Amino acid sequence: MQDGPGGQRRPSTEPKAVLRAELGRARRATDPRQRAADRAAVGRHVLAWVAERTGPDAVVCGYLPLPTEPLDPAALDRLAGTGVTVLVPRVRPDAPLDWCRYPCPTAAGPFGIREPLGPALGTDAVRTADAVLVPALAVDRSGTRLGRGGGHYDRTLAGLAGLAGLAGTGRRPVLLSPVFDGELADHLPAEPHDVPVDLVVTPLGGVRPARR
Ligand SMILES: Nc1nc2c(c(=O)[nH]1)N(C=O)[C@@H](CNc1ccc(C(=O)N[C@@H](CCC(=O)O)C(=O)O)cc1)CN2
Ligand SMILES: Nc1ncnc2c1ncn2[C@@H]1O[C@H](COP(=O)(O)OP(=O)(O)OP(=O)(O)O)[C@@H](O)[C@H]1O
Secondary structure, eight states: OOOOOGGOEEOOOOOHHHHHHHHHHHHHHSSSHHHHHHHHHHHHHHHHHHHHHTTTTEEEEEOOOOTTHHHHHHHHHHHHHTTTTEEEEETTTTSOOEEEEEEEEEEEEEOEEEEEOOOOOOOGGGGGGGGEEOOSEEEETTOEEEESSHHHHHHHHHHHHHTTTTTSOOOOOOEEEEOGGGOSOOOOOOOTTTTOOOOEEETTTTEEEEEO
């Protein structure tokens, strides 16, 4: 939102902001039973992928999903129950995300998301991850993601980009974005700071390469 003449709030007409508003409306308009089935399907796909591709010693960065987001929170519990180390983000203003080990107590946080209250592991904890679930409102054919616009994940993923090819293992976490099937876009506005995701997870399509 921007301040309009006279100081009243009016919606931004910036292309990304318009897209976010449209995608948000579509999510809220989805039939709750369909949404629940979709969220459960995405959770199952994530669990199966982790079991197949990384195994029980894995570290997975997830997030505490909003009720309209395409990920069943129970999937995080099941993942943690398999022995996988699950981390969830804590927002810090104008900084990369901090991380807490899940499950942990949570409290109502900004933007309607639950805020984890466990000990803060620091922003570098994401570097230990084998996979990072990156929330998105849509993902396009080049893997460009449309997020909520806070830049929280952009700042977090920017630190990881430099990990590829580093001395040692040279590995960086695999980036997966859960989205609803209708949120695979042909083209989204991309900026230089946008880090593309590797994989998308949808209820019907399962886990697939983001580049199509
Ligand atoms: N579940 C979740 N956790 C996350 C993110 C996210 O997108 N999803 N974030 C990604 O960066 C960060 C928090 N940033 C956010 C920024 C804005 C809004 C937001 O606009 N919320 C709407 C409600 C949307 C809805 O109900 O669907 C609002 O407050 O009106 C949410 C999270 C870190 N944690
Ligand atoms: N690496 C970075 N360092 C500092 N600021 C950044 C970085 N990446 C993005 N930003 C800032 O974050 C703001 C939001 O960027 P953008 O619109 O791409 O968000 P988003 O990807 O939708 O959000 P999110 O990353 O939270 O999911 C922009 O003002 C941008 O300048």
